[in-house]
Amino acid sequence: MTEVLEVSNLHKAFGGIKAVNGVSFKVNEGEILGIIGPNGCGKSTLFNCILGQLEPTEGAVKLDGRDVTNMRPSELNKLGVSRTFQLLQVFPELSVRENLILAGQEHEGTMLSRFFGARDAGLSAKAEQMIGFFKLGHLADAKAGGLSYGQQKLLDAAMAFMAGPRLVLLDEPAGGVNLTMLGDVKERLRAINAEQGATFVVIEHNMDFVMSLCSRVIVLAEGKVLAEGTPAEVRANPAVIEAYLGH
Numbered sequence: 053m054t055e056v057l058e059v060s061n062l063h064k065a066f067g068g069i070k071a072v073n074g075v076s077f078k079v080n081e082g083e084i085l086g087i088i089g090p091n092g093c094g095k096s097t098l099f100n101c102i103l104g105q106l107e108p109t110e111g112a113v114k115l116d117g118r119d120v121t122n123m124r125p126s127e128l129n130k131l132g133v134s135r136t137f138q139l140l141q142v143f144p145e146l147s148v149r150e151n152l153i154l155a156g157q158e159h160e161g162t163m164l165s166r167f168f169g170a171r172d173a174g175l176s177a178k179a180e181q182m183i184g185f186f187k188l189g190h191l192a193d194a195k196a197g198g199l200s201y202g203q204q205k206l207l208d209a210a211m212a213f214m215a216g217p218r219l220v221l222l223d224e225p226a227g228g229v230n231l232t233m234l235g236d237v238k239e240r241l242r243a244i245n246a247e248q249g250a251t252f253v254v255i256e257h258n259m260d261f262v263m264s265l266c267s268r269v270i271v272l273a274e275g276k277v278l279a280e281g282t283p284a285e286v287r288a289n290p291a292v293i294e295a296y297l298g299h
């Protein structure tokens with residue numbers, strides 16, 4: 053099996069706080085890996101170290117066998133790493149289609165295009181594909197700011213897929229999404245994983261969402277891996293129940 057991501061003995065300290073304290077894991081091609089854990093256990097710090105937004109104190113990150121530790125986010129992007137955001141990054145005044153085209157332009161390294169309005173840049177066809185895929189057709193010309201929160205989450209995910217990424221890091225895709233839309237978000241993520249063969253790492257608070265979306269789950273506690281396994285294995289692990297599920 054091909055390993056897309058390998059995190060080895062990653063540490064990140066903020067002064068005396070060991071936010072990530074020796075985390076190692078691998079993610080195989082096409083897998084959906086979930087990372088869960090109580091508030092403050094180091095999930096965001098781990099994500100930000102993988103994504104080049106924080107410099108690890110120690111340890112290594114490999115993408116497709118290549119050392120990418122401390123690589124800038126824009127460089128990682130060019131290697132096929134994409135992310136969604138806990139706090140949405142959509143432009144409220146622009147339409148769904150324009151947001152998608154801008155996301156595509158950004159992936160192609162033209163950050164400034166974000167500030168000069170959407171030009172096609174050959175990305176219309178891809179935007180239409182994502183609109184179809186995420187079932188946003190009826191909203192394609194609507195301003196993103198007028199969409200429901202759940203619809204904006206779908207748009208945010210669709211934006212992450214504009215570059216046809218190899219690895220997508222999803223930051224709380226279920227956060228703040230109502231129950232009706234939650235099923236849609238999960239179904240669309242599953243479908244795009246299956247159809248495009250993209251590999252996902254998902255940070256999430258919503259336990260049911262993680263357990264039903266992910267093939268494998270890692271539980272973090274106090275910056276360390278407490279447990280790892282299938283959703284069923286993790287649910288049955290007494291240490292997990294004590295540290296997390298029991299609360």
Ligand SMILES: Nc1ncnc2c1ncn2[C@@H]1O[C@H](COP(=O)(O)OP(=O)(O)OP(=O)(O)O)[C@@H](O)[C@H]1O
Nearest residue numbers: 066069070071089090091092093094095096097098
């Ligand atoms: N920039 C920072 N400076 C100092 N301490 C930080 C910084 N970022 C995070 N921490 C601390 O590191 C620890 C891990 O935080 P982190 O945000 O990674 O956890 P988390 O699991 O993502 O939490 P949540 O689920 O609440 O988002 C916490 O104790 C936090 O207070």
